[in-house]
Amino acid sequence: MSGVPVTEETSILGVDFSGAKADKNTWVTQGILTGGALTISSCESTPRAELVDLLAALPSGSVAALDFPFSVPRLFAGSWLPEAVSMPQLWEAAAAMDLPEFMVLRDDFVAEHGEPLRRGDLYFPECYSCLHKANPNMVPMTFRGMQMLAGLWESGCRVPPLPDQGRTCPVLLESMPGAALRAFGLPFKGYKKGRNAVELRRQILDGLAIRSGVSLPNLAHFSDRCIGNDDCRDSAAAAVAACLWYQDQTLFRLPQDGPGNFTWF
Numbered sequence: 001m002s003g004v005p006v007t008e009e010t011s012i013l014g015v016d017f018s019g020a021k022a023d024k025n026t027w028v029t030q031g032i033l034t035g036g037a038l039t040i041s042s043c044e045s046t047p048r049a050e051l052v053d054l055l056a057a058l059p060s061g062s063v064a065a066l067d068f069p070f071s072v073p074r075l076f077a078g079s080w081l082p083e084a085v086s087m088p089q090l091w092e093a094a095a096a097m098d099l100p101e102f103m104v105l106r107d108d109f110v111a112e113h114g115e116p117l118r119r120g121d122l123y124f125p126e127c128y129s130c131l132h133k134a135n136p137n138m139v140p141m142t143f144r145g146m147q148m149l150a151g152l153w154e155s156g157c158r159v160p161p162l163p164d165q166g167r168t169c170p171v172l173l174e175s176m177p178g179a180a181l182r183a184f185g186l187p188f189k190g191y192k193k194g195r196n197a198v199e200l201r202r203q204i205l206d207g208l209a210i211r212s213g214v215s216l217p218n219l220a221h222f223s224d225r226c227i228g229n230d231d232c233r234d235s236a237a238a239a240v241a242a243c244l245w246y247q248d249q250t251l252f253r254l255p256q257d258g259p260g261n262f263t264w265f
Contacts, residue, residue, distance in 0.1 A: 008034070008035075009032050009033070009034050010032065010033045010034075010061055010062060010063065010246055011030070011031075011032060011033075011058055011059055011061075011062035011063075011170075012030070012031050012032065012033050012038060012062070012063055012064075012239050012242045012243055012246070013028060013029070013030055013054070013055070013058070013062070013063070013064035013065070013239065013242065014028070014029040014064075014065050014175070014234075014235045014236060014237065014238030014239025014240070014241070014242055015027070015028050015029075015051065015064060015065065015066040015067060015175075015235055015238055016028075016067045016177065016231045016232070016234035016235040016238060017048075017051075017066055017067050017068040017141060017144075017145055018048075018141065018231070019068070019139075019140030019141035019142070019143060019144040019145065020140060021140070023047050023048055024045065025045070025231050026045065026046050026047065026048055026051060026231075027043065027044065027045055027046065027229070027231040027232045027234070027235040028042070028043070028044055028046040028051060028054065028235055029042070029043045029222075029232075029235040029236045029238070029239040030042045030043075030239075031239060033214075033243050033246060036213075036214065036215055036247070037214070037215035037216070037217055038214055038215065038216055038239060038240065038243050039217060039218055040216070040218055040219060040221070040222055040236070040239070043222045043225050043226065043232050043235060043236060045231075045232075048144065048148065051148070052148055052151065052152070055152055055157070055170065055172070056151075056152065056155055056157075058169075058170040059170075060168045060169060060170070061170070062170040062171070063170065063171045063173065063242040063243075063245060063246045064170055064171070064172050064173065064242060065173045065174075065175035065238040065239065065241045065242035065245070066145070066172060066173065066174065066175055066238070067175050067176060067177055067234060067235075067238050068141045068142060068145035068174070069118070069130035069138065069141070069142045069145065069174065070087060070145065070146070070149060070159065070174040071087045071090055071091075071118070071130075071146065072090065072118070072130055072131070072142065073116040073117065073118050073129070073130075073131070074118075075113060075116050076106075076109050076113075076116065076131060077090060079105075079109050079113075080093070080105055080109075081093050086162070087149075087159070087162065088149075088150070088153050088162070090146060091146045091147070091149045091150035091153060092150050094143055094146040094147045094150060095146075095147045095150035095151070099140060099143055099144070102139070102143045103139060106131055106133070106139055109131070110131055110133075115128075115129035115131045115132055116129060116131070117129050118130070120254075123179075123253075124176065124178075124179045124182070126178060126179075126182075126188070126189065127176070127179075130142040149172070152172060155169065156168070156169035157169045157170055157171070157172050158170070158171045158172065159171075159172050159173075160173065160249075161254055171245075171246075173241070173242060173245055175238045175241045175242070177234040177235075177237035177238050177241070178234075180212075180237050180238075180240065180241045181204060181237060184207070184208070184211035184212050185207075185211055186203065186204050186207050186208065186211055187200040187203055187204055191204060191230060191233070192230040197230070198227060201226065201227045201230065201233050202223075202227055204233065204237070205219065205223050205226055205227065205233070205236075208236070208237070208240060212240045212243075212244065213244075214240050214243045214244065214247075216240075219236070222236070
């Protein structure tokens with residue numbers, strides 16, 4: 001959305017999503033974007049059920065960037081639900097099953113085909129397949145995220161690049177904070193674990209506004225929390241990505257058609 005009026009206020013959410021059973025590691029950064037400046041109102045750990053309510057209650061025009069795979073590689077989709085022609089059909093299928101069932105489907109598929117990537121994942125060498133199961137375990141995040149999207153899509157949320165079809169509810173974006181940091185020229189590896197993790201998080205926060213072009217006038221109020229917790233910091237980066245999408249969607253590329261089965265579904 002280029003040429004956004006500088007006085008317009010837009011609700012922004014950045015979400016670092018966790019599919020873990022304990023449900024303690026999903027973090028949400030909330031704020032208001034006005035004239036290129038994101039004023040943060042909160043950075044908090046948020047259970048998944050509360051996140052659903054939060055997203056459903058956002059005003060029309062809001063943008064939320066969520067850090068989990070919105071769908072699966074086409075090859076796996078064809079094995080799981082051969083009749084599916086769109087992502088929402090997969091979300092509905094996920095909502096009608098439980099994680100152990102999905103894990104069996106995943107295990108049987110991977111035993112024969114390995115862990116294919118979606119086409120968009122190929123743009124970033126650090127991406128794991130959403131079917132990857134060990135360090136990190138991407139499968140619960142993917143599955144529970146798709147379950148959540150089923151209800152949000154049904155309620156009228158918009159999910160680019162799917163057609164809006166007259167929908168006016170909030171926009172939900174798939175986000176990868178590490179890819180955003182890489183695009184900003186900031187550290188995108190080593191800030192989660194390791195000897196230099198805290199210092200790298202500090203470098204990220206110090207450079208986030210300048211490198212992204214999104215003013216963050218009160219980020220310092222949340223710096224201790226972001227430096228102390230990498231999930232919190234990722235949610236802040238996702239919020240910045242949501243701001244950039246709102247300001248200029250042309251900054252973001254869509255996966256292009258090409259040879260082979262590596263396709264974004």
